[in-house]
Amino acid sequence: MQPDHPSSGIDRRAVVSTLALLPALCATLLPASAQAQMAQGGQLPSWNEGAAKQAILDFVRTTVDRSSPSYVAPDERIAVFDQDGTLWVEHPMYTQVIYCLERVPAVVAKKPELKDVEPFKTVLSGNREAMARLSLRELEQILAATLTGMSTEEFRAEARKWLETARNPRWNRPYTELAYQPMLEVLQYMRDNGYKTYIVTGGGQDFVRVYAEKVYGIPPEQVVGTAGGTKFGYGNDGRPFLMKEPKLLLNDDKAGKPEGIHLMIGRKPTAAFGNSAGDREMLEWIGAGAGARLKMLLLHDDDKREYAYGPAQGLPDTKVGTFPQALYDEAKKNGWYVISMKNDWKRIFAFEREARAE
Amino acid sequence: MQPDHPSSGIDRRAVVSTLALLPALCATLLPASAQAQMAQGGQLPSWNEGAAKQAILDFVRTTVDRSSPSYVAPDERIAVFDQDGTLWVEHPMYTQVIYCLERVPAVVAKKPELKDVEPFKTVLSGNREAMARLSLRELEQILAATLTGMSTEEFRAEARKWLETARNPRWNRPYTELAYQPMLEVLQYMRDNGYKTYIVTGGGQDFVRVYAEKVYGIPPEQVVGTAGGTKFGYGNDGRPFLMKEPKLLLNDDKAGKPEGIHLMIGRKPTAAFGNSAGDREMLEWIGAGAGARLKMLLLHDDDKREYAYGPAQGLPDTKVGTFPQALYDEAKKNGWYVISMKNDWKRIFAFEREARAE
Numbered sequence: 021m022q023p024d025h026p027s028s029g030i031d032r033r034a035v036v037s038t039l040a041l042l043p044a045l046c047a048t049l050l051p052a053s054a055q056a057q058m059a060q061g062g063q064l065p066s067w068n069e070g071a072a073k074q075a076i077l078d079f080v081r082t083t084v085d086r087s088s089p090s091y092v093a094p095d096e097r098i099a100v101f102d103q104d105g106t107l108w109v110e111h112p113m114y115t116q117v118i119y120c121l122e123r124v125p126a127v128v129a130k131k132p133e134l135k136d137v138e139p140f141k142t143v144l145s146g147n148r149e150a151m152a153r154l155s156l157r158e159l160e161q162i163l164a165a166t167l168t169g170m171s172t173e174e175f176r177a178e179a180r181k182w183l184e185t186a187r188n189p190r191w192n193r194p195y196t197e198l199a200y201q202p203m204l205e206v207l208q209y210m211r212d213n214g215y216k217t218y219i220v221t222g223g224g225q226d227f228v229r230v231y232a233e234k235v236y237g238i239p240p241e242q243v244v245g246t247a248g249g250t251k252f253g254y255g256n257d258g259r260p261f262l263m264k265e266p267k268l269l270l271n272d273d274k275a276g277k278p279e280g281i282h283l284m285i286g287r288k289p290t291a292a293f294g295n296s297a298g299d300r301e302m303l304e305w306i307g308a309g310a311g312a313r314l315k316m317l318l319l320h321d322d323d324k325r326e327y328a329y330g331p332a333q334g335l336p337d338t339k340v341g342t343f344p345q346a347l348y349d350e351a352k353k354n355g356w357y358v359i360s361m362k363n364d365w366k367r368i369f370a371f372e373r374e375a376r377a378e
Numbered sequence: 379m380q381p382d383h384p385s386s387g388i389d390r391r392a393v394v395s396t397l398a399l400l401p402a403l404c405a406t407l408l409p410a411s412a413q414a415q416m417a418q419g420g421q422l423p424s425w426n427e428g429a430a431k432q433a434i435l436d437f438v439r440t441t442v443d444r445s446s447p448s449y450v451a452p453d454e455r456i457a458v459f460d461q462d463g464t465l466w467v468e469h470p471m472y473t474q475v476i477y478c479l480e481r482v483p484a485v486v487a488k489k490p491e492l493k494d495v496e497p498f499k500t501v502l503s504g505n506r507e508a509m510a511r512l513s514l515r516e517l518e519q520i521l522a523a524t525l526t527g528m529s530t531e532e533f534r535a536e537a538r539k540w541l542e543t544a545r546n547p548r549w550n551r552p553y554t555e556l557a558y559q560p561m562l563e564v565l566q567y568m569r570d571n572g573y574k575t576y577i578v579t580g581g582g583q584d585f586v587r588v589y590a591e592k593v594y595g596i597p598p599e600q601v602v603g604t605a606g607g608t609k610f611g612y613g614n615d616g617r618p619f620l621m622k623e624p625k626l627l628l629n630d631d632k633a634g635k636p637e638g639i640h641l642m643i644g645r646k647p648t649a650a651f652g653n654s655a656g657d658r659e660m661l662e663w664i665g666a667g668a669g670a671r672l673k674m675l676l677l678h679d680d681d682k683r684e685y686a687y688g689p690a691q692g693l694p695d696t697k698v699g700t701f702p703q704a705l706y707d708e709a710k711k712n713g714w715y716v717i718s719m720k721n722d723w724k725r726i727f728a729f730e731r732e733a734r735a736e
Binding site for chain 2: 276
């Protein structure tokens with residue numbers, strides 16, 4: 021499942037020989053955190069040994085080693101991660117879409133005139149087959165009704181409350197527990213080595229910001245996502261607030277991802293992780309730059325522990341997470357790594373580990 | 379020039395008495411950087427003693443002291459600073475507008491058909507009086523022609539080159555040396571105490587990002603400004619790049635400032651510095667929140683060392699930096715501090731200090 025990556029073996033050999041020749045020098049030059057990790061061993065414990073794990077370790081080690089030609093100054097260490105399907109489960113439906121659908125009754129309670137109006141009527145019926153047939157335009161109407169028309173504080177409070185109580189039916193766990201443990205380890209490993217980690221998601225920026233710090237250790241200001249406008253105004257009590265408006269500022273998907281990174285971060289990251297055609301332009305753009313670059317795509321090929329969909333490598337095509345064969349071929353051609361969930365990951369979720377320990 | 383601030387004296391007394399009662403405890407609880415600074419004394423050396431300096435010191439000390447009721451967790455320590463007229467000179471014309479005017483000959487060299495077209499013709503004439511009469515619409519045409527229609531990399535290279543060679547005529551110094559030394563000290567003091575410092579400017583985000591790290595120690599991702607869209611595409615060599623488009627995404631002025639902060643930072647800062655009516659909504663919004671808040675406005679009342687304009691307190695009204703009397707009155711009413719450049723600042727620029735040492 022791994023594309024051949026011509027530079028991988030060479031980089032490793034270069035690092036190994038450098039370390040062999042100059043152990044004292046390297047110990048001085050490497051940051052304390054990196055030294056501690058090397059001594060400790062066992063980085064990325066939920067990853068199987070293989071080209072994907074090695075690529076991450078090699079990239080980080082060579083970019084934090086001052087004696088390496090690939091050295092990157094701490095300020096420039098920026099890594100970006102798609103969220104849905106890359107950091108947590110996206111199948112069979114994006115969590116935010118589930119949130120919006122489940123918010124419809126509350127919206128209709130406040131605006132009873134919507135009760136008999138489509139698409140709200142279909143959502144209220146609970147008929148999942150009919151809901152699956154909703155058009156993109158109808159879905160947008162639902163998103164607008166449930167994500168806008170309230171203050172930023174109201175939205176945050178509502179989303180937080182839902183996240184605390186909602187459960188994913190397959191695992192019977194809060195959605196926030198469906199983050200991929202191997203990716204949480206990558207986030208932490210990169211931060212331990214001075215990387216600033218960002219989420220760059222097609223999902224709603226305000227939604228992801230509600231839980232990103234708790235789930236991923238990523239603060240709100242490091243979440244780039246699809247963003248709507250807000251409107252400053254004063255409440256009846258004269259208190260200023262921001263109202264969420266149904267006005268799209270940034271569609272953070274496909275070409276919108278590099279555009280969003282430029283808008284929100286203002287410089288090019290050197291590492292990017294994605295899992296679908298929506299991440300293609302981001303990986304291409306990040307790849308077009310001098311110095312070391314890490315570009316990785318996660319292939320969902322594990323129908324036992326999670327899901328298998330694609331349709332790269334003959335996996336079934338589905339509505340979410342389109343990883344077409346053409347993207348797989350582009351990855352192979354350009355030296356991007358494809359992570360096989362089935363082969364590269366020892367475990368998928370943190371709670372699996374707990375289960376084993378029980 | 380200082381508004382009475384009812385809580386200032388109380389906060390100070392509370393801190394002083396806490397320190398007197400619990401010196402050992404406080405030493406343990408305060409961050410090492412804060413301890414070092416308190417031992418060192420002489421914070422904000424370019425500030426005269428007074429209510430403004432004391433307000434900054436009190437705010438920082440009480441929000442980093444774990445035993446204080448105003449304690450703020452490190453993650454939430456976010457301070458925002460307007461740029462033009464708050465961090466550096468804005469009079470008689472914004473530096474970015476000077477950049478755009480001075481770029482016109484290069485633009486016309488590439489597009490000779492603009493030579494005899496207004497407003498380019500007037501700018502090329504060098505007639506400063508005629509240029510001062512350009513309408514807002516004409517100015518926008520010049521901004522669009524000089525800030526868009528090129529790749530983000532080309533723009534960065536051009537702006538960097540200009541900043542290295544252009545000189546402010548009054549001081550005969552690069553514009554980047556016209557940052558206010560007292561404000562550079564505030565930025566550093568707040569960062570030393572765990573505050574993340576952001577610029578929130580009506581100026582162009584891409585322009586300010588070119589020099590913000592060098593001049594202010596503020597990285598590109600912590601610059602929020604007026605932002606245009608970019609468009610992802612591929613060059614003739616197949617290399618992906620972003621083209622700067624003449625499409626306004628965020629007008630980061632007045633109500634656009636809190637809206638821009640929500641878009642780019644995603645949470646409410648607790649400290650804000652500005653100098654004009656363009657900062658009013660930002661200060662109001664930041665003031666509307668629980669816990670300690672620091673809101674400060676810089677009054678340009680020093681026509682000898684810099685400029686005096688306002689028209690608060692009877693200073694002359696000018697095209698840039700409108701600080702109306704109504705804003706001054708709102709500041710007094712709401713406990714915002716007004717910094718008097720004339721009375722609160724020992725020196726304005728870093729090079730003044732060099733001059734004394736010579």
